Amino acid sequence: MSVVKKKKRVSKKNKKAWGKYCDIRDVEEFLEDQRLEERLGKFETKPDSELFVVDTAGDNKDEAEDKKPPISHKLQKRAKLKEVPKCFEVLLPTSKVQDPNAKRNHVNPIGSKPSALSKLREKRLAKKGVFEKKLAEAKKNRKLAIDKKRKAKQVRQNFNLDLWGKDLPESKGIPETLVDEFISPEAQLHNVLPTQRLRPKPPLAKTVVTRAAVETPHPGVSYNPSYQEHQDLLQQVGQHEQKMMKREAHLNRVTTGMFRKVTQQQKENQWLEEMSSGLPQPHNPAEDSDPPSDNEYKAINPPVKNKKKDHKARRKQKERLEEKERLKREKIDKKKITDLYKLRKLQSSIKTREQQQVEERAKRAEKRAIADATALPTLSAHKTPVKEPDFVDPKELSGDLRNIKSTTNLLRDRFESLQRRGALAASKVMMKKKRKLKSYFKPGHKVTDKDIEKYVTRSAGKK
Incomplete structure (x- = not known):
């Protein structure tokens, strides 16, 4: 300080x-x-x-240390096992302050005492021979490591290595015809052909090579198609549109159609009914069906007579129960007999079903193999764009190329074709939305009616 x-x-x-x-x-x-x-x-x-x-060695301390027998590396490592690791020294308490809670329960650390479950596991592994397998594998690995170290220590017998060969021009890829002592190595390397000094380009994926360069379009897309080809294309487009309409209807049915529409008044009445459930309702005298009587007592529940069944009724009831049980037993016995007769039919049906499953499995495997052979390489996380069927209305068809109207963008079509063939990674169009800026009118003492009309017309035009 x-x-x-x-x-x-x-x-x-x-x-x-x-x-x-x-x-x-x-x-x-x-x-x-x-x-x-x-x-x-x-x-x-x-x-x-x-x-x-207490110093017992004195001045002859170095001599006493020299007389001690050397300890092997294995014994040194075993002696270090008892010591606390350096990484756990931070967790040990350094303070000598007494524990405020003298009666604290001692908890053994996890793994210090073998549990009944761990004993059973060790017995099961010992029966399987896992420990012996581990020991044999460790012994094998130790032997391999020793052999590897011994090979590394062996003296090299071959002395044909040229230590100065790396500085020669030939080692850099310069041919002998360009080697000249009057030209610098940079100039010599500059004149080497690119095919000799650049790394070869890796080949394309197998699926890209096997696919056609450009997909052949349907003949009905032509500017002057035949009637049959145009009708065939029209049929395909109609089926595609029906499929899309069916999918849209399904999505509408499972999302919007699941919730019923109610009016605002019905919604308020339903909310009022739900919120008032469980609350005591006010007494309405108009709802009372019986007029009040003059001091007349009337029971809520009518009196019930304890009418006993006679012997005949009990006997009839017992007979009905016995008949019901008999019919049930007869039905079960009949079902057992019919099941015995059905065994042959069931066996044949099971056999045919198994045969069908084998055939279907073979078809699926063949289909999967074809799909794997022609599958696109996964170049990105986005899905490849699906090609929509192209169709020209019969009224817009023209017999020559001069009057034809293009319905698709050629550059976009070729770009998507490269993505579908796996030559380019599939991408997603990222368009930034333009922010709508709100304009406010600031009134002042210099504002005229003409300025107000001008602002109103401008804001109406923006909408």
Whole structure:
């Protein structure tokens, strides 16, 4: 702490001022010593064996160390196993402060004591021979490592390596015809053909090579198609449109169509009914069906007579139950007999079903193999665009190329064709939406009616 020059008159009404203008070094040193004793323990309580070391070797300490037998690397590693690892020293407590809770329960760390489950697992692995297999594999790996180290230490017997060959022009790819001592190596390398000094381009994917360069369009797309080809294309387009309409109707049915439409009044009535459920309803005298009587007592439930069944009724009831049980048993026995007769039919049906499954499995495998052979390489996460069927209305058809109207963009069509053939990675059009800026009219004392009309017409035109 820096020494502060003492002033004559200093305000000490705050704690900060007392620390600034008072010398408290002795208090801080005392507190520091006290914290150190809490961490390391007091010197009075420590035994002499921790504080002092008896030197028995003397001046011949180096000679005594030399006389000790050398310890092998294996024994040194075994001795280090008892020590606490360096990574766990941070977790150990360094303070000598006593635990405030003296009756704290001691919890053994996980894995210190083998559990019943771990014992069973070890027995099961020992029966299977897993431990013996691991020992044999470790022994094999150790032998391979020793052989590898021994081979690395072997002295090289062949001395045909040219240490200065890397600096020669031939090693850089320059042919002998261009080697000249009067021309710099940079100029020589510059004159080498690109095929000799550049890395060869990797071949295209197998699926890209096998596919056609350009997909042949349908003959009905021609500017002067035949009637049959045009009708065939029209049939395909109609089927595609029906499929899309069916899909859209399905999506509408499972999303919007699942929720019934209610009016605002029905919605309010339903909300009021749900919120008022469980609350005591007010008594409405108009709803009472019976007029009030003059002190007349009337029971809510009519009296019930305890009419006992006679012997005949009980016998009839028992006979009905027995008949029902008999019919049930007869039905079960009949079903057993019919099942026995159906065994041959069931066996034949199972056999035909298994044969069908084998044929279907073979067809699926063949189809999967064809799909794998012609599958596109996954160049990006986006899906390849599906080609929409192109169709020209019969009224817009013309017999010559001069009057024909193009319905598709040629550049976009070729770009999507490259994506469908796997030559380019499939991409997604990312268009930034233009922000709509709101304009506000700031009134003032200089604004005229003409300015207001101009602003209103401009805002109406934007809408």
